[in-house]
Amino acid sequence: MRHGKSGRVLVRRLLVQGVAVAPHHCRLLGLAGSVALAAGGATAGALPVGEVLTPDSGRAAIGLAVTYFGLVLLVAAWWWLGRAVRGPRPPSRRSLLLTLVTWAAPLLPAPPLFSRDVYSYLAQGAMVHARIDVYTHGPVRLGGPLAAEVAPGWQHTPTPYGPVSLAFESAIAHASRAELSLGVLGLRLLALLGVAVMVLALPVLARRCGTDPGAALWLGGLNPLLLLHLVGGAHNDALMLGLLGAGLVAATGRWPACGAVLVTLAALVKAPAALGLLAVASLWVRQVEGRRRRVGAVLATAALALATTGVATAVTGTGYGWITALSTPASPDNWALTSALGRATGALLDAVGSGLAPLATPAWHVLGLVVTAVVISAAWLRPPRRRPLYALGLSLMAVAVLGPAIRPWYILWGMFLIAAAAPSGQVRRAVAAASGVLALAVLPSGFAPDSRQLTFAVCGGTLALCALWCAQHTPGFATAPGLSTAKGGRRPERSA
Numbered sequence: 001m002r003h004g005k006s007g008r009v010l011v012r013r014l015l016v017q018g019v020a021v022a023p024h025h026c027r028l029l030g031l032a033g034s035v036a037l038a039a040g041g042a043t044a045g046a047l048p049v050g051e052v053l054t055p056d057s058g059r060a061a062i063g064l065a066v067t068y069f070g071l072v073l074l075v076a077a078w079w080w081l082g083r084a085v086r087g088p089r090p091p092s093r094r095s096l097l098l099t100l101v102t103w104a105a106p107l108l109p110a111p112p113l114f115s116r117d118v119y120s121y122l123a124q125g126a127m128v129h130a131r132i133d134v135y136t137h138g139p140v141r142l143g144g145p146l147a148a149e150v151a152p153g154w155q156h157t158p159t160p161y162g163p164v165s166l167a168f169e170s171a172i173a174h175a176s177r178a179e180l181s182l183g184v185l186g187l188r189l190l191a192l193l194g195v196a197v198m199v200l201a202l203p204v205l206a207r208r209c210g211t212d213p214g215a216a217l218w219l220g221g222l223n224p225l226l227l228l229h230l231v232g233g234a235h236n237d238a239l240m241l242g243l244l245g246a247g248l249v250a251a252t253g254r255w256p257a258c259g260a261v262l263v264t265l266a267a268l269v270k271a272p273a274a275l276g277l278l279a280v281a282s283l284w285v286r287q288v289e290g291r292r293r294r295v296g297a298v299l300a301t302a303a304l305a306l307a308t309t310g311v312a313t314a315v316t317g318t319g320y321g322w323i324t325a326l327s328t329p330a331s332p333d334n335w336a337l338t339s340a341l342g343r344a345t346g347a348l349l350d351a352v353g354s355g356l357a358p359l360a361t362p363a364w365h366v367l368g369l370v371v372t373a374v375v376i377s378a379a380w381l382r383p384p385r386r387r388p389l390y391a392l393g394l395s396l397m398a399v400a401v402l403g404p405a406i407r408p409w410y411i412l413w414g415m416f417l418i419a420a421a422a423p424s425g426q427v428r429r430a431v432a433a434a435s436g437v438l439a440l441a442v443l444p445s446g447f448a449p450d451s452r453q454l455t456f457a458v459c460g461g462t463l464a465l466c467a468l469w470c471a472q473h474t475p476g477f478a479t480a481p482g483l484s485t486a487k488g489g490r491r492p493e494r495s496a
Helices: 002-016 023-044 058-085 093-107 117-129 144-149 163-175 180-209 213-221 224-231 237-252 256-267 271-286 291-316 321-325 337-351 357-381 388-402 408-421 425-438 451-472
Strands: none
Touching (some): 023 058, 058 213, 058 224, 058 451, 093 213, 144 180, 163 180, 163 237, 180 237, 180 388, 180 408, 213 408, 224 237, 237 271, 237 388, 337 388, 357 388, 408 425
């Protein structure tokens, strides 16, 4: 108990109190964290099945400790950089982009991290190329070495992804000839393309929403969750968010029709992006005058979405099975709020001998969908209804948090737009704090931890906190708490 309290005090002194660290020191500290992440992932990451080490292996244990050492360094560097962004001499956009490239570079040659989904993408792409219906069959139908790489819980599960995602996966699987390392590299390059579009879109959207572009880049672009899961994990959420960001840039400019097409393509990667059509329609309506033209703008948005869906589905040839596949069941042990409440309620009902226990989780899932609908309605019908991108960010965050399944990278759906458009410092701070916590929530292997693995992870994180404490007391690394690195006093706070 005493050690836990000491750890919380150390974290508060290092991250919560106003320690000012120069941006270039943050860049170097984050680089050290990324290098440690890549090094630890070489033995503790989501490795191919033939290279996976047993949890009792000393190399795996050391790799896990090194990974969490790097994680804590990266989160601390990002948090301190956020203080610099809010300070009187914030780093330039060019400096922030250089920091992002510096932090991401060590993760590129690393194995997949924090999830095995990239192997599922390759298997699904190979299934599409082999003309196997991925909306009816799981990867086990494909068989062979690619299917063996898919996590056991998803071997028999149809894919919920849309035809645009499958088209890219099929092209990469075919180009790599199902060779694992080449396929992973191709999917990571695709994710990097999505990240690049996101990062380019963020400052543009921030300026058009009247928020600070530097703060938007820090929260939405350099976020540890983006680095860990979109770069390290190569998730197709990067492609979805890249297309969504490009569509919203077009819609906030003078090309709402182009925006509707791009946002629809994003929804054909992952369905939640379809909420972006609400923002496109709202922005289009503001650009025209007269009731008839405004109704026409809404109808045009819907027509373009339907036409794009039809053309994309016809070109890819995957059919409309993704609509029914959206009901693909979540893993029974996922830690979504509604699923956790369902399991707890079911256990309580089972303990009192009630026959309603099996209905507890489905009932909570339905309640979560109802609450999600209420939150989305409130975001659009009440202030800030004049800020459609902010309303969209809140809506996507509600879908992620209240849905039947959640993964840390789902938070990026709403965070991307909250970073660009949120007017409230309180909302931005809450999202930033959640990012730092969720960055530590998943093991680099993508599997659930046991007590031994948790011990090594905590040891690695504790060593990082000690290293940060020593760095804080190194001359020239940090100034006194609450003071600016510039001459002349206390730093003013700006929304980040």
